Amino acid sequence: MSVAGYTLSPRAAAAEARRNGTVNAASSTAVITGGDPVDMVEWFGGGQRAAGMVVTPETAMRSTAVWRCVTLISGALMTQELGVYRSTPKGDFIRVHGHPMDRFLNREPNAEMTGAVFVENSAVQMLLRGNGYGLIRQARNGTMTAVDFYFPWQVLPFRSLNRDIWYRFTNEDGSTEDHHASYVLHFKGPGLSPDGIRALSPISHHAQSIGISLATRDYEAGQFERGLMTNDYFQFKEAVSGDQRRDFKEYLRNKARGVANAHNPLLLEHGAEWKRVAVTAKDAQLLELLQYSVVDVCRIFGVPPNMAGEVANTSNFGTGVEQQSIGFDRWTVMPHKVRIAGEWTRKLFPVVGARTPEFFVWWDDDFLLSGDSKAIAAYLRAGLGGNQLPGWLSQNEARRKVNLPPKNGPGGDDVYSPSDSATAAAPPVDPALDAALADDKDTANAS
Known part of the structure; x- marks a missing residue:
């Protein structure tokens, strides 16, 4: 069977036949042929067991280190x-404000979330499961109407007989629908699974490290829950029966359960003695294990430990907050930005033949990378052409970066360039913008 010229695999053909009314339950006749067994287990809602803990993306978020990263x-x-940006024949990149796709990128991709929330949730799934999905909805005339968010466990990618990629989406009511890859936003993390379609799952591939973090926290919580340390023991001088042992254990559970009852006195009979092995938390290296588990989880996600709350060691990115932020954005966040923006570009502005589209999607991040308020003021002054040097920002562009309305009148969109004359005039000064920059400088000096 084929649809719109695409040859379908038996599973996709069964789904298409069901929609035509010839098959009642396509899912019962569809043979799932996944590549990675771990991914298939996660798709059915299971998880791996490591360090005595069941590790899934949901349980992994119980770890404070995983949550923070x-x-x-x-x-x-x-x-x-x-x-949306436009590339010119000269290689210039120009932001296209008010482009129709801005609604789906920033405002409202669907009726349930904003653009920022869509990016956040897609990134969370990409970081936990390695894959995030969005389904492009269109009207009958081909106009894009929405981008629906789907959890990875609701999506099953597969290949047709002609090697095209399709995606099966499972809706909340249990119905399924298959869509070609050209209508699916697939945000992938690093690497590829054996099927060549999905990315690797960080949680699955590092279940041992995350399991240790979860087990360490559970062990620590159990110490407070029990009230008695696990290295306590009781010695009886007289023989006790099995029933007496059971009664005594139940007595201990009721008497010393919880932190509030940890110091309640015990009534011991039959010459019983309460003894404790002198092993402290430091001797058991519990604190070192907790610290190591945090660092190990940070290593998985590429986050500096100090940014995740582990301040025992100094940062590799320098001591200043500005340098930490720049290093974090450059080495940790930037790869994810390239993947997400590239997928948006590939699906919203596809390549037709050998012609590269002039539009592409990217992040407006240059202002955030410029540093604190003092560095921002210096950045804008240099961009406007301070010290009689060529500028690269117009006054309206600079005003937009500090949330000021554009300047009315001529010259607002001009970029300053010094003349060859020895009496070159200084760049025009905007009083409102100059006041905003002065406030930023005063704030930086006060801090």
Whole structure:
């Protein structure tokens, strides 16, 4: 069977036949042929067992280190606005404000979330499961109407007989629908699974490290829950029966359960003695294990440990907050930005034949990388042409970066360039912009 010229695999053909009314349950006749067994287990809702813990993307988020790394990266992505840019024949990149696709990138990709929330949730799934998905909806006339968000466990990618990639989406009501890859936004993390379609799952490939982090926290919480340390023991001088042992254990559970009852006195009979092995948390290296588990998780996501709350060691990116932010954005966030923007570009502005489209999607991030308020003021002054040097920003562009309205009248969109005359005039000064820059400088000096 083929649809719109695409030859379908038996599974996709069964789904198409079901929509035509010839098959009642396509899912019962579809043979799932996944590549990676771990990915297939996750798709059916299972997980790996490591260090005595069941490790899934959901349970992994119970680890404070995993939570911080994932929310830190996804939060950094959602705060940097996506936009449509146009490339000129000269190689210039110009932001196209008001492009029709801005609605789906920044405002409202669907009726349930904003553009920033869509980016954040897609990044969370990409960081946990390695893959994030969005389905492009179109009207009958081909106009794009929405981009629906789907969890990875709701999506099953597969190949047709002619090697085209298709995606099976499972909706909340249990119905399924198959769509060609040209209508699917597939945000992939690093690497490829054996099927060549999906990316690798960080949680699956590092289940041992995350399991250790979860097990360490559970062990620590269990110490407070039990009230008694696990290295406590009781010695009886007289023989006790099995029933007496059971009664005594139940007595201990009720008497010393929880932190509030940890110091309650015990009533011991039959010459019993309460003894404790002198092993402290330091001797058991529990604190070192907790610290190591945090660093190991940070290593998985490429986050500096100090940005995840582990401040025992100095940062590799320098001591200043500005240098830490620049290094984090450059080495950790930038690869994800390239993947997300590239997928948006590939699906919104596809390549037709050998012709490269003039539009592409990228992040408006240059202003965020410029540093603190003092560095921002210096950046804008240099961009406007300070010290009689050629500028690269117009006054309206600079005003837009500090949330000021554009300047009315001529010269607002001109970029300053010094003349060859020895009496070159200084660049025009905008009083409102100069006041904003002065406020930034005063704030930086006060801090």
